[in-house]
Structure formats: C-alpha cells, structure tokens
Amino acid sequence: MNAILWQAVQILLVVALAPLVTGYVRWVKARLQGRRGAAPWQPYRDLYRLLQKEAVIAHSASWIFRAAPYVTFASVWLAACIVPTFTTNMVLAPAADLIALVALLAVGRFWTALAGMDVGTSFGGLGASREMLIASLAEPAMLMITFSLSLVSGTTAPAKIVAFVLAGNVGIEVSLGLALAAMVMVAIAENGRIPIDNPATHLELTMVHEAMVLEYSGRHLAMVEAAAMVRLTLYIALIATLFAPWGIAQPGAGAIGALLGLAAFLAKTFVLGSVLALFETSIAKMRVFRYADFLGGALLLGLLATIFLYVSEAV
Amino acid sequence: MSQQFSYDIAHLIGATVLMAGFGLLYQRRVFAVLNTFAFQAVALAAAAAWQAHVQHAPHLYVTAAIALLFKAMAVPFALHWLIEKLGIHRTVETALSIGWTMIVGVALVALSIMLVLPVTAAASALTRESLALAMSVVLLGMLMMITRRNAVTQVVGFMALENGLILAAVSAKGMPLVVEISIAFSVLVAMTVFGIFFFRIRERFDSLDVAYLESYRGDRS
C-alpha cells in the first residue's frame, strides 16, 4: 500500500522539483558571476508563460515534430520515476533497472533529434548530428558504469544497489570512484552543460541541444524545457542515489523514514546543484572536436573501473 | 586501523597516480601536461607517505619529500621556465591520436594486471595491487614517450615512467633505503643532463622538436 503511495509521491516530486533545481543552478551561477540573477523559482513562471502561448509550427513540419515534445517528456519523466530518490519502497522499484533507464533516456534523445531534423532547417540537422555524436559515446560509457556497479553489487536495479551499499558491503573502492567520475562526465554531456554544451547560449557554432529545439514555441517548447529540467534532476538523483545513498528510506522504514529520506534527498540535490554551478563557472566551453576525447575519457574511466574490479576481485 | 582500510587507501592513491598517467596522455597543451605531471608527483608523494605510515618505515617519508619537492615542484617549474624562456611550441605534437593513445593505454593497464596478479599470489595484497598499478604507470610512461614527439613531453614521459618505478619500490615491503635515495639522485642527475640538452638543442636547431633531429637516422650508412 505504502509502495503505491510513495511511488505517486515520487512521480509528482520529480516534476514538481525539476524547475526549482534548474532555477537554483542558474541562480547560483549568476551569483558566482557577480549578477543578481533571476529567482530560483523563475522556471515555474517561464513554463507557465510558455503554456499560455500559442504554438507556432513550421509549414514543413510533420506529425513527428508535434509528437516529439510529448514523447520526450514522457520518456524522461518515466525514467525519473524509477530512480529512487527518497525511498526504495516503490511499486516500480523491482522493474526499475539501470539498463532500462539508459534505454528510456535514449528514446527521449532519439525523438528530440528526429524533431530537430524534421523541419529541415540547417540548425536542427546540425544539432541533431552533434547530439547523436555525443550519444554514441555517452551511452557506451553509461553502460560501462552500469557494468562496474553491477559487478560490485551483483545487480543492475538501483533499489538493490542502494540496499547493498547501505548494508555496508562496500568500502572505499577505486572502481566506484572511477565510475563516479565517469558518471559525472556522462551527466554533463547528457544534460548539455559546460564544457560540452551551454544551455544559456544560442550561438550557432557551439549549441547542440538548443539548436535542435530552435523551432519550438508555446506549449511544445514548455514540454521540451520541462523534459530538460527533469533530466537534470534525474541525473542528480541518480548520482546521489548510486554513490551517496545514505538517508534513503528502505522498505519498512515507515513515514518518518520517508520524510527523513526526502530531507536527505533535498540536501544532496542542493549540494550537487551548487557543485555543478561552481564547476560550470570555473571552466570554459570545449571545442566540438574535443567532445570525442572528453566522452572517450568517460568511457575509458568506466572501462578502468571494470578492470579494477578484477584487481580487487582477485586479491 | 584495519588492514582493509589501509589497503583501500593505498589502492586509491595508486589509482590516482595511474589516472594522472592517463591525464598526461589526454592533454594537448604542454603546460597542462606539466601541471598533470606535478599532480602525479603529488599523488606519488602521498603514496610513499602512506606506505611509510603503514609499513612503519620512516625512510619512505624521505622518498615522499623528494617526490614532493623535486618532482612536483622543481621539475615542473624548471620545465615551465625553459619553455617560456626558449619560446617552445606549447601544443603537444602527437604521433598517434589522443583517442587511440588512450585505448592503447587501457589495453596496457589490462595487460599489466593480467601479468602481475597471477604471479604475485604469495605476496601481500598491499604489494600486489600496487605492483599492478605501478607497472601500468610504467607502461603508460613508455607509451607517452613513444607517441609524443616533442622533447619536453618525452622528458615528462620518462619522469612519469620513473614515478611508476618509485611506486613499485615503495610498495615493496622493506626495500632498503639505498635504492630510493639513489633513484631520486639519479633523477636529479638525469634532470641536469636534460637541462644541458635543452640548451644545446636550442643552440643548434632553434627547436625542441625531436623530429628535427631525425633528419638523419640510425641506419644511415
């Protein structure tokens, strides 16, 4: 019974929290850059405003263009629902699995790229091709991370990994450190953050995600933006859950445990968001030619994490 | 302090040294290479200090100090100064693309683990994993010397190789002090030799690209 309740809370929580997370990161960045910046809840207003507006659609656009924002948002939202944030006691937890998660995110990315190409503008195609380049490197890296995690804990289900780590079975493990570093690199690439992409730019030469969604307006744009926000929250939650699961409520912890888990989750999100803002402020955008090296590095870290597991296995 | 904990820390520091080795291969700017090398030397110093603590071998603190003062500070500063003074190219010239170098690097790490782990079954866990890591660092240093054409990066590759050797030496329990000090000393001498070379090469060719030297190769008649 509780499992259904917590699942419902989780479903709503990720959507409700996502704009705040994005807004918070923007606000911290603005502060670090010496600006006052918009309030952290500004994204709620933006989304509301976009939903009110009329959607303008290009003549050349097909049904794909219209469907893409909803499909993307739905897939990302579903993905976010299966990542335990404050409790592992959820209905979907047994079905949730890191490989499924990768697949769900891939669906969203695939539709965004399709939509980018659909209208036939040059920017859309350019953004889509770059996005696919990033994806082709980021996905193997993500799978590598999944492998190394599953080698440590014997499962690919986030809920079980959390249970395994919380049971104290894992010490200071080099491969986990490597996997964490790889995961952060993948998260940066997938969310289009600096140094891979800059979410605040519309400069032709460098934009990736923004180039694909340039043609969207009104409620479609709101969906696209919301999907991006949920994705950021999802990755923050994923990193927090897999590598710092302390505080997450286990099945049987009751309402108090869940509330404590919620507080811990908010704190972790707060910290990770600040770190992201700090990182983005202190680093420069990378040239497009370097993407392959950057994500190749993530893939390599994941690979090394797997290799190192064999070292500790054998010892 | 538990055995497992000290093992984990040593493992972690060793892996940091190895990561820095990969960092050296990843960099495209000579200054970034120097910074990464300095970082590696700091990690090496930490590894030596940790071994000194775990093995109750105070002489290893000397090794740590040498790594910190000489390798992490003096050498990078000296090379930095040389580069600025001589106006050397600041981009790394690669004989093999960075991506491929990294892939080969991973293969080398896998190779050294496969080689070392089966043969060290009798050694203590602490030694075994450090040895595998050290051998990887040595091989990565060699890889860097092979795939980077600039003289400065070759020097750094050689020093990275030495870092791996020292990592191995400090992890070998109770290895006598004579060796560590002399290693550090020979590095010092090596550095002076390098210094002479930089000036001489500069005098002669106005460039530090080793490729200039090869206009006339080993199997000339």
Next chain:
Amino acid sequence: MSLDALFANPLLLILAIPLASAGFLAVLPSWRLASWLNIVVSGTTFAASLTLFAHRPAPTRLLFIDDFNVYLVALTTFVGFTTAIFSAGYIARESAAARLSDLHLRFYHSMYQAFLFTMLLALSANNTGVMWVAVEAATLTTVLMVSLYRTREAIEAAWKYFILCSVGIGLALFGTTLVYLAAQPVMGDGADAMAWTLLIGQAAKFQPDLLNLAFVFLLVGYGTKVGLAPLHAWLPDAHAEGPTPISAVLSGLLLNVALYALLRFKMLIAANPDTLAPGPLMVLMGLSSLFLSGFMLMRRGDIKRLFAYSSIEHMGVMTFAFGMGGPLANFAGLLHMTMHSLTKSGIFFAVGAITQNLGTKRLNEITGLTVSHPALGWGLAVAVLAIAGMPPMGVFMSEFLVVSSTFARQPLLAVPLIVGLLIAFAALATRLTGMLFGEPQPAQRGHGGRTGLSSWLAYGPLWLHVTMVVVAGLYLPAPLVQWFETVAKMLG
C-alpha cells in the same frame, strides 16, 4: 673509514682510486698533465686489481668478489689502462686540432675515471640495487661523453642513447624490484634480500612466476644496454659520434658489464627449478642481433659505425652462447667476452688513429693503409681478421667452441648461427681489403699533425691487444682454462 681498511681490502682500493681521481682530475687545470695522470691512475687500478687474484677479500654487504667477477674486474681495469694510454695520444691531437677546448678535456678525464668507477662498482656490487645504480651512473657519464663534441650528430646520438638506455635501465629497475619481491618472503625485509651472495643459495625457494616476470624485464632492460637486436638503436650512434677512446671502452667494457648484470640474474633464475628456462629467450635475441648486424655490416659507410655493428654481432654471439648454457657453451661465451673486449678495443685504437691521420670516417675515403701507415694498417688487419673470426686468433677459438657445442646439442640452431657468422665475416673481409690496399690517401688531410709519440701511444696498445689475442688463440694458459671452466660451471 680508515686508510688501513682501504689497504686491507684491495677491492675498496680499486673503487677508491678511480673515484678520487675523478674528483681530482675535475679540478686539475692542465689537461696534458691530466692525460698522463689518467694513465698512471688507471695503471695503478689495474695493478690493484691483480692483487685480487692473490688475496680475495671476504664479501661484505655491499661488495663481493667471486670467481666470475674477479676476471671481469681485471679485464675492465686492463682495458681501462690501455685505453688511457691510447687516449693520451688521441686527446693531444684533438686538442692540437682545436676540436676540444681545455674545459672539455678536463671534464673528459674526470668522466673517464668516473665511468671506470661506475663499471667496477657494477661488477663488484653485492646488492642488486647498488648494481643498478652503478649501471645507471655509467649510462649518465657516457651520455655526457658521447655529446662531448657538441656537433649536431653527437647531440642526436647522445639524446637517443639517453632516452633509450634510460627506459631500458628503468625497466631493469622494475625487474630488480620484482626479484626483491620474490626474495622478500624467504629472506625477510631489508638488504639481505638483495645480496647476491645470499640470494643464490636460497633462490630455489623463491616464487618462480615472479622470477619469470622479473627476468623478462631484466632481459629487456639490461638487454638494451647490451645492445641486443630490437633494442640496439642507440649503439651505432653512440659509438660513432663520441670520442674514439670512449667508443673503445663502450664496446670493450660497458657492454660486458651489462651482460654481466644479465648473467647474474640468469644464475638466480637457473637456481630455481620451477622457472621457465631463460635460455631460449637469450638464444633468440642473440641470433636476431647476429643476423641484423650481419646484414647491417654490408651497407656501412662509416668506419666507427661498422665496428659498432660488429659489437652488436659479437654481443649476440655471447648472449647466444650463454643462452645455450652448459659448461662448454658458457666456457665459449666467457672466452668470447674476453677476446671481444681485447680485440674490439684494439680495433677502436686503430680506428682512432686512422680517423686522425686521414681526417675522415668514411670507409670509401680510407684506402691503402698498409702503404701509408704500415704499423697501423697491419695492426688493423690482424685485429679485423681476429674479430671476423679467422683462425688462429682467440675469437675464432671461442666462436668455434660456440658452434661445436651448439652442434652437439641443438644441430638445427647451429645452422643459422653459422650462416650469421659467415655473413658477418664476408662483410668485414670485403671492407678490410678496401681499407688496407689500393691507392693511399694524401696525408695532409689529417688533423693534429703526426707527432711520433702520440702515434705510438695509439699503436702500442693496439699491438699489445693484437698480440694477446693471437697468443690466446694459439695457447691458453692452463690456469686460465681451468678457471674459465669453474666459472662456466657456476653459470650453469
């Protein structure tokens, strides 16, 4: 340490003399005096090393002398002494030709003694780590000497030498660490687990796999320094571009020292019944060196390079012999080591005189030596015939022993060995006729004049070495034979 201790232990004296002279010669302003002093000091070291035969000091933690290294110490000090004599004449003419400044010459003499010291230390060290340090130091001193002329080629050669040999020596250190790790569980922590005298008795208890891995590193590491085939790239350049006395000691001594280090470790591996046999690897590397250098000898145009490749060939033959193992092959290897040292350093004395007399290193510009410089020409002729393996010289004897022992045990391996030796022989013989006969070159192209004394400083050691090699080929004194046999047994 008191002076009494120094004189009580000749080994300490042998090490102290070159070390002290290295310091003293560095501050001595007159290079002329320094070059004579160099001879005196090297001669004293040689004399001191002879006392080792009479009285062998007990092994200490750091130094030891046994049947194997005592003969190499004597050989090293002897060739060091004769090369010092040759060097005095050579240096005088280089200085007269203004090819080297006074400061460089001071540095040269100091480094020469430092180099002898590091080699003697490597030979007599009773600690794998100290031996490694000594070999590394020997590398550094020779790098500095190879780059002495500061020409473009000299710097290229020194750079290549430094980079390749540093990597090699680094790998050797890794191998040394692995051997320590193999020994440490049996011998306990500390210096005991690095002492040759203690290791060899316990080697059977070491972990065999670790020793195998260590030997691969040591073979590649010290093998680079020996100049074995895939790792030989530094050797021809370093020999060709440095001062000729340095080429003589590089070929005649340093390669031996590196091979000695390798053989010590091989003894350790062989003492453990469960390790892989190190022989096949050494045989393979030896044969590849032999073939590579055989073909390379055909195409050389530079006289110093020619004989550098010939050194690779002979180091290949020795490595092959020691790789085969067994009393006879080891005997042949040891004999070959001695004969090659004497012959090759003699050849380089001749080469030094030739390049100074004719002012060129190009083979096609060196003709008619028997007419223009008979003492030099015929001396070179005998030495080159000896190195090529003509009977009745010493090198022929040792090569014959290698071949016959191989025939007895692995007839199939003898075929490539003989083919390789014949290729090298043919290449050297054709080169030699070109140099000795034909139209002599006009003499005025040489540099540094031709003072009688400095010529004889070159010819004297040359003829001394040649005579020794010829005599050794005809008659080996019985004690020497007996003693080679003992060492051959030690090597297993």
